[in-house]
Amino acid sequence: MGPGDTAPSAAEADAASEAHEETSDEPEERSAEPARAEHDPVVQDEPGDRREEAAVAAEREQAAPEGERCARCGRSGTEGMEGEPFEVVRQRTRTVRSAGSTSWAMKSAAEAATPYPIASIGTTLGRARCPQPASTARMKHSLATHGQLTPLVAATRPQGVELVDGFKRVAAAEMLGWPTLLVATRPLDETGQWAAMLLLNRGPSSMTALEEALVLREMAAMGLLQTEIAALCARHKSWVNRRIGLVDRLHPELLEAMKLGLLHPGSARRLLSLPPGNQLEVAAAVQRARLGPWDTELLVGLWRRTKDPTVRRALLSEPRASLHKQHPERRRSPLDPRLGPEGQRLCRCLHRLSAVMTETSRRLTSAQSATDRAILDEELRSAAAAASRLSTELGSARTSDNGRESDGSGAIS
Secondary structure (H helix, E strand, O other), X not given: XXXXXXXXXXXXXXXXXXXXXXXXXXXXOOOOOOOOOOOOOOOOOOHHHHHHHHHHHHHHHHHOOOOOEOOOOOOEOOEOHHXXXXXHHHHHHHOOHHHOOOOOOOOOOOOOEEEEEHHHEEOHHHHHOOOOHHHHHHHHHHHHHHOOOOOEEEEXXXXXXXXXXXXXXXXXXXXXXXXXXXXXXXXXXXXXXXXXXXXXXXXXXXXXXXXXXXXXXXXXXXXXXXXXXXXXXXXXXXXXXXXXXXXXXXOHHHHHXXXXXXXOHHHHHHHHHOOHHHHHHHHHHHHHHOOOHHHHHHHHHHHHHOOOHHHHHHHHXXXXXXXXXXXXXXXOOOOOOOOOHHHHHHHHHHHHHHXXXXXXXXXXXXXXXXXXXXXXXXXXXXXXXXXXXXXXXXXXXXXXXXXXXXXXXXXXX
């Protein structure tokens, strides 16, 4: 190891596990091209989290007033934040009333939306969000094509409104030169605004794990206990602890780069498995080569496997060449410039599919997997059925496209 290298401790081994715990469901990495989508992995909650959410779901049914049901989904009770019955939200926030939390009910997207000048919308809460140029570019395209489909959510303040949800829409609208945006205001206090930000972004591609950690750290800085934060966010306390631990293990300089949009949060999370003394040098190579989260994970894996300082320096000096040499299945042909955004995404899916099929075929024919194939019989049958359906759909797509080309309707000038 070099002078800055340190042997991974037990805490760093935990960091490596944390950094890789959710990668199985993450979309394939995209390099930092303007049209490419880059999202952090879908969060896989621990068993304790699922038990906690199951308890909340049971509480919903018990707390729902008799005869009241949501007109949209048919569940009992009056709709609250993130589709929760308002009575459940009120009961949960009552447990942390001493911290100044405020219960509030979500309204329909179009209700109480008012046009506000963009310059008058406060964005100080954006310090817990990490701008991603690719996501902003996609939002800009969406606004230019379809207009604003849903209003922003903001907290009312004596001096105006403070943005809680919709930071990408504001950034994209400013790029388009829009003067106003529709805003739905909510009476949120300083605790409620952070809880609302988390609950409004619980989708798999809304907030990254490190962004969630930044929000949770803001709540902890207000004096809330982790158990109180968990109750406000309808999460298990272990989830809160793990998320805050992510930020604590990341080098401060990388945290600032992430907030400025210079480092993708998914890439930053992959660096957590490295000792703090080595995170900066690997991050510099990642930023210089414009690697996405998945390529960053592969680069970190190669760096950790080799102990020779000379090999490590060569690895970081030409990271893409090293990845192509060690992982030839990761090579991609350049995208056709005639493709639109959806066509580019489909093209990348087909590239990933081809790579996965090649690796799967190799593993299926390996002698080492012979004893495991009997155990995986159910998974093999399911995969075979999915492959059969996909083969039919691919054939139908090609037949349809060939038919349009033959009559001239699908020709590209």
